[in-house]
Amino acid sequence: MSGGGEGESLEYTPTWIVAVVCSVIVAISLAAERLLHYLGQVLNNKNQKPLYEALQKIKEELMLLGFISLLLTVSQNTISKFCVPASLVDNLLPCKRPHEEATNSSSSTSHHISGGSFRRLLEETASAHLGYCAHKKKVPLLSVEALHHLHIFIFVLAIVHVTFCVLTVVFGGAKIRQWKRWEDSIAKENYDTEQVLKSKSKRKVTSVHQHTFIKEHFLGFGKDSALLGWLHSFVKQFYASVTKSDYATMRLGFIMTHCRGNPKFNFHKYMIRALEDDFKKVVGISWYLWVFVVIFLLLNVNGWHTYFWIAFIPFFLLLAVGTKLEHVITQLAHEVAEKHVAIEGDLVVQPSDEHFWFRRPQIVLFLIHFILFQNSFEIAFFFWILVQYSFNSCIMGHIRYIVPRLVIGVFIQVLCSYSTLPLYAIVTQMGTSYKKAIFEERMQVGIVNWAQKVKKKKGLKAAIVGSGAGSGPGSGSTPGQPSSDTGSTSVGIQLERLVHKASNPEQNDGSK
Template identity: 40%
Template sequence: MAEITERTLETTPTWAVAIVCLVLIVVSIFIEHLLHLLAKYFNKKRRKSLIQALDKVKSELMLLGFISLLLTVGEKPIANICISHSVAESFLPCESLISDEDEEETKCTEQGKVSLLSRKGVQELQYLIFVLAVFHVFSIMLTFGLGMAKMRRWESWEAETRTLEYQFSNDPRRFQLTHQTSFGKRHLKCWSDHRFLRWPVSFIRQFYKSVPKSDYLTLRHGFITAHFAEGSDFDFQKYIKRALEKDFGVVVGVSWWIWICTVFFLFFNAHAFYNYLWLPFIPLVMLLLVGTKLQGIITRMCVDSHDKSHVVRGTLLVRPSDHFFWFGSPKLLLHLINYILFQNSFQLAFFTWTWYKFGFRSCFHRKTEDIVIRLAMGVVVQILGGYVTLPIYALVTQMGTSMSKAVFTEGVVEGLKRWRAKARKNVAIRSPNRPARPSLDTSLETSVDTSPSFNTLDASFSAEHYAAVDVRDDDIEDEEAHIVVGRQKVGSFHGFDLTNKY
């Protein structure tokens, strides 16, 4: 039987090479055009946070492309790195060692050694990179879709706050005991004051009515009272959606420490660690821990308000504060969610890759229990993280000391930027020797993220005042720059209504 050899480009018809390249180019251009149309749509809808998230997705895809390119270029040099047989037989993903030496490993064979990673192994690793890219994109799309679906359920609750029935039931002239409110009835129980009893209940609440109407309306009232004028018609639900989009921009990114954790996952995939018994459970356990913490924060806010006053005037008032969160940092939970969702998508991608390359019953998952556990954990984490945990985080994190810049719509932000630019231009004309002022983005980030203290908040403080604080320069002498939006109700600002909903 004649020896079968692989054909190189020297022995391949040029028309075959041209057709393959043409197909790849057409597919690549089509995908790039779809991303461009998506960016134009987000820009048209003024969804700057989603545009930033899309840019991060492109960056991650480019990074994966660079990894695949480096593997292609370094395929032969990697195969020529030789290690001893004893080292090569350690930490194998399978129980038995199956040696399949290729011609490219002749250098190592002559030395009585084996390659660090064979050329065939490098090619198989490239398949993993491609599958990971597909699953990463699919995972973030599903996460965002589930989060938005959850938010739509809150629209009817937001609309209810504008009805006469809601205003009558929450009239500030009405007094009631804390435990008589719907929020108090849910959270003021015998277990509320005990941490070890509160955690199991918070754990269970993730799976049943994770955010009931009483919780949403109470947190909404606490946020508006802390940062705006009491009785403001601020659209809290739209603000939460913008905050979720901003958080989504963090979730889609992959930091360097997440890549390092992914490398550890590949290492612990060895058979000696019995990884199928514990490795797939790590994202689920971390996600349930984060969700339990968020539910516990809501209960603690209720208990804290009850301890300060047993009588409620109108609606039960909860006080936003960062001390409810771990280490006083709400963002820590978001970074954990980011790691959980990426690690889950990586595990699903790894399972799909081993299934495609080595078969459904390969040494990577010989046991039926292994297959069921990996698939079940992947689906549960994806649905629970996108539909429950991330929306709860977007809601509960607003009860921190700081207020997100998402309180302003993109239209208002653009109007503020134009106003500031015009004022600075007039100041520069009159005083050309003055030093340059900080950018609006910096001032917005500094002033909006450091909202006034709840305890020292004046009831007359409103969103209109807040906008004025963000864009005013105390030392600008131009009369036009001294316009104070909050003192008087103004109609519009460069086409954007500042006295209406943000």
């Protein structure tokens, strides 16, 4: 088609233009691929497997975007040939249509279709396709230009979401790494010979209420104290989400519950590994999040100001999550204060899933994932409208709705990075179970491989015993006398169960 609404086709385009554009696109694509590959090598060399897996997740998202792009590009001509009555495209519009030409009140539907609104739609697609629908006295279901804009929006949404997740984990991780000095200080006090001798000489029975952790969180008994506890938890997330006494107490509670035989356990290092494991789950866009995208796009109707109201969803959710995590710490303090009057030595709290919503700490990670995605959606939609349609576009909305959305978006990003995510990293360790990050990377691989070999050996032995069952009692082991590898097999089963429990914390019943 020459001289049509879409311009010259490839048949009449100079070859040097095609070659230059193709070269630029290929060069940019290869540079991006090499950059991701190099980043993956760096993470592998630094033994950062969780972050490497998160990078793989990002690559999967980019591959999905590429498939979506290909699908939209290939099917755009087909989609633009879907013709519908004009009345169907006059409802649920993000913007009001421009003023149309005056028409006779007795005009037929065909006259309405030939009006200014339909002529504007005709100009958005190729003349052949428009002619296809015009002959049927209908309009295209979705124009080529609208498909192109939708394509760009999906791409911007994915990029902004990944970027925001990375920024959140980077800043939150920087906050958590500041706690390393607390870990080093505790290790020096507990394992340095001179310090240990001094602490043992000073070890005595003290009132529970003299401990700093109890002073900060225990607000008395009764209903009033419960209300004050929630208010204290709500406020504390803004100025001192985790103090040194919080860290030291929860660290000791975790070690005494899960690592009693290893008092030198590096809790801070374990917490970082666990956070990196969870990061690879947050960085992806799950199917249910795409469902939310469709719902939000559906509700973007002129006059509803939908994107202003839904901006408060992640805002209130974030405050609720932060308050709940702080309240878990308060509950730990109240449990000790209500059960003991005085204790000898250090104060020890008891981790339990009872403190979390529906006894599932994993719900907190799901909510953080949704909060980050929803906030990314808000910011991505703003920038997409700004670039695609300009700030004064009707779809952007009034300035009084835009400014609060941006302020809320920035507030969510900052609070989630510096308060909620660090709270999540430490407080979710106060559940009944522990995460598989408790094992070092090499130990995880070694235990899993060894357990699989033991299981395979046990299955082989069972097959041999079964096949030789008819050979008489002399062919098996002496009754009451266990075989030489029974002990190793039972140990292998126990280790396999341990690895399975670590890999599936939701099935962990807390037994050690």
